[in-house]
Amino acid sequence: MCHALLLDPKFLCILLQIDVELAREARAVGCACGGALHRADFPRKPRACPSEVRDDFSTRFSFCCNRCRRRTTSMSVRFLGRRVYLSLAVVLASARHAGQMPAAAWLAGELGVPLRTLQRWRQWWRDSLPLTPLWQEVCARFMPPVASDTLPAGLLERFAGDAKEALMRLLVFLTPITVRPVALNEGC
Numbered sequence: 723m724c725h726a727l728l729l730d731p732k733f734l735c736i737l738l739q740i741d742v743e744l745a746r747e748a749r750a751v752g753c754a755c756g757g758a759l760h761r762a763d764f765p766r767k768p769r770a771c772p773s774e775v776r777d778d779f780s781t782r783f784s785f786c787c788n789r790c791r792r793r794t795t796s797m798s799v800r801f802l803g804r805r806v807y808l809s810l811a812v813v814l815a816s817a818r819h820a821g822q823m824p825a826a827a828w829l830a831g832e833l834g835v836p837l838r839t840l841q842r843w844r845q846w847w848r849d850s851l852p853l854t855p856l857w858q859e860v861c862a863r864f865m866p867p868v869a870s871d872t873l874p875a876g877l878l879e880r881f882a883g884d885a886k887e888a889l890m891r892l893l894v895f896l897t898p899i900t901v902r903p904v905a906l907n908e909g910c
Contacts, residue, residue, distance in 0.1 A: 725814050727886060728833070734775045736890070737810070740799045744897065745783035748796035757789030766801065770811035770833045779808065797897035799890070807835065809893055809900070816843045817875040847873035856898045 727733045749759045763781040771779045784795040802809035815835050851857050852870045861867065868876045874892065881891040 725818065725832075727889060728770060728808075728810055728814060729772050731772065731774045733886060733890075734772065734810075735778070737799045737893070738775070738778045740890075740894065741783060741796070744798065745785075745796040748783075748794055749785055753787035753790060753792060753794065755787060755790045755792070757787040759785035759794055760788055762786035762793065767806065768801070769807045770815075770835070771808055795901055798900045799893040799897060801900060802896065803900055807833075807839075809896070810889070811835070812843055813874050813878070813889065813892060813896075815840060816847055816873075817878060851899075854899055856896075 749761075753759055762784050764784055766780055766782050768776070768779045779800055782795065782798065782801055784793060786793050798809070800809060802812050805812055807815075811833055815833060848870050851873060852861070864877075864880050868880065877895075878888055878892050881888040881895070883891065
C-alpha cells in the first residue's frame with residue numbers, strides 16, 4: 723500500500739474535487755422542509771495534512787436551511803466523520819498498523835499519530851464499523867467475507883485497481899458513515 727499518497731497533492735486535490743461534487747449533490751437535494759440550503763461550512767484543523775493543501779482541507783462542506791435552520795453536512799472522502807485526522811490517514815495508518823509495533827513506530831514518527839489513537843482506530847474498524855448500517859447492508863456482497871480483524875486492509879484488497887484507485891474507491895465506499903455520528907473518541 724502506498725503511503726506516499728498522504729503526501730501527494732494531486733491525489734489530495736482529487737479528494738477535494740470529489741467532496742465538492744458531493745456537496746453540490748447535497749445542496750441540490752435541498753432541505754426536507756423545502757427550504758433552500760445556504761453554504762455554512764465549518765472550520766477544520768486536519769491532522770496528517772500536507773501544508774501544500776492545508777487550506778483546501780481547512781473546511782468541511784456544510785449547509786444551513788433558510789427556513790428551519792437545520793444543518794446539512796455533505797458526505798466526504800476527506801473527513802471520516804468528526805475525526806481530526808484526514809480519512810486517508812485513518813485508513814492508511816489503520817491498515818499499516820494492524821497491531822504491528824514497527825508500523826506503529828513509523829506512524830507515530832511520520833504522521834504524529836499516538837499509539838493510543840492507532841489502537842482506538844483499530845478498535846473502531848474491528849468493533850464499531852461492523853455494526854454500522856452501511857456495513858450491515860453491504861458486508862454480504864464481499865465473497866469471501868471480509869474478516870473484521872483484517873479491516874481496513876482486508877476491505878481495501880476488495881477494491882479493484884492500483885493502490886490509488888483502490889484507496890479512492892474505499893474512501894467513496896465509506897462516505898455514508900461520514901455524515902452520521904460514529905463512536906470513535908480519538909482525543910485532542
